[in-house]
Every structure is written in structure tokens, then in C-alpha cells.
Amino acid sequence: MTPSTLFAALAHDIRLRCLMLLLRHDELCVCELTHATGAAQPHVSRHLAQLRELGLVADRRAGLWVHYRIHPELPAWVVAVLRETAAGVADQAPFTDDDQALSTMPNRPSAARCA
Template identity: 75%
Template sequence: MHLRPTDLFAALANDTRLRCLMLLAAHEELCVCELTHATGTAQPHVSRHLAQLRELGLVSDRREGLWVYYRIHRALPDWARRVLEETAAGVSMQSPFADDAQALARMPNRPSAQRCA
């Protein structure tokens, strides 16, 4: 995979994309409904930004029934993975990232249960 540094940093410069990437960096995989719940953002808005991240090759997705799950792309170059990991470690205790993690932890009916919220 070829990822231009300017594409990675442009993706990180957007609040919604950064928040989604930080949540995905902390979890193996998350459903769109989990990302919308955690960030308090409307589903179409989150989905649009996830599509941009997918087009850049930062995330991959899979469909399971009605749900679409996202994860950090497995083929992401090591340098880019390290940027995401260091960023996640550095901001994990700051708002809104800590708030997003807490909201996700409190989410009822997560996809691992019967239905998404």
C-alpha cells in the first residue's frame, strides 16, 4: 500500500475523522453505530468521513447483515500505524477522545449483542 504523508495528515486534521480513527486505534473493529454513538454525530456524517478514510486506505470495512464494521487497514504502512498509535496514546485522556471512549463503553445494545442501538 502506498499512502502519502499529506493524505494521512489531511485525514487527521478533520475532527470527525480523527475521533473515528482514535476509537478504531483502541478497538479491533467498530460498527458505524458504535462510532456514531461514541462521537454523538449523525450517521450520514460519520459514514461520509469513514468512506473518505476507506478511499485513502486508512481503514477497511466489512458488512455483516445490516451492519458495516470498520477497522484500521491491515496493510497500513508501519510509519502510518505508528503515527496513529502515538497520537491515540497522546490524546486518550483529553476531551473529546476520553469522552468518546466513555460513551462507547456505556453504549447499550452494542453489535456484539442482539442489535445495534
């Protein structure tokens, strides 16, 4: 992971918002990230695939659901940048809006159906 690669990944709104959500919530389903950001599922999935290819996130399949988390083997400096970014934007929109939307999401993946 190079600084240029990391900052290019953070430069897109949906990728940044997904990473910030994943830092606050250990693991989220694509449907949760879609609901929280208000973006279309194909759009979110495409950006999550890019983050996975860059090694920033890891995924886990559970039936129809794909769950994402921050990659556990990221270099310490990358984790530090992500944590500092999360701290810096914690009280700003759209990040606060994303958390609010996620907290009120019906039919979370642990329920019978995903939104």
C-alpha cells in the first residue's frame, strides 16, 4: 500500500463513507452500506470491490449477503490515517447522516431479510 493508493481510494465520496462506517461498525453487509449512504447497490458494490482489490477491506459471504470489514492486515500507518480521518469527520455530514440512517435501518441482515 502506497500513500498515493490510499489517498486515491479516500478521494471518492462513497469509498470514504464506506470506510468510515466500517471503522465504526466492525462488519457491515452491502445492504447496510447501501442503506446508510443512500447510494444504489451496484454503485456501492463497485466501490467496495475497488477497496477489496486495493487491500483496504476484506469480505465474507454468508448466503446471499456479502459482509465487509476493514482488512485486518493493513499496515499500521494506514490504520492510523483511517482512524484520524474518522475522528476528524465524526461530527460532520454526511458521516453523521450515514450513522443515523444505519441506526434506523429496518430488516438488518441478522433479520430474516435484508433491506
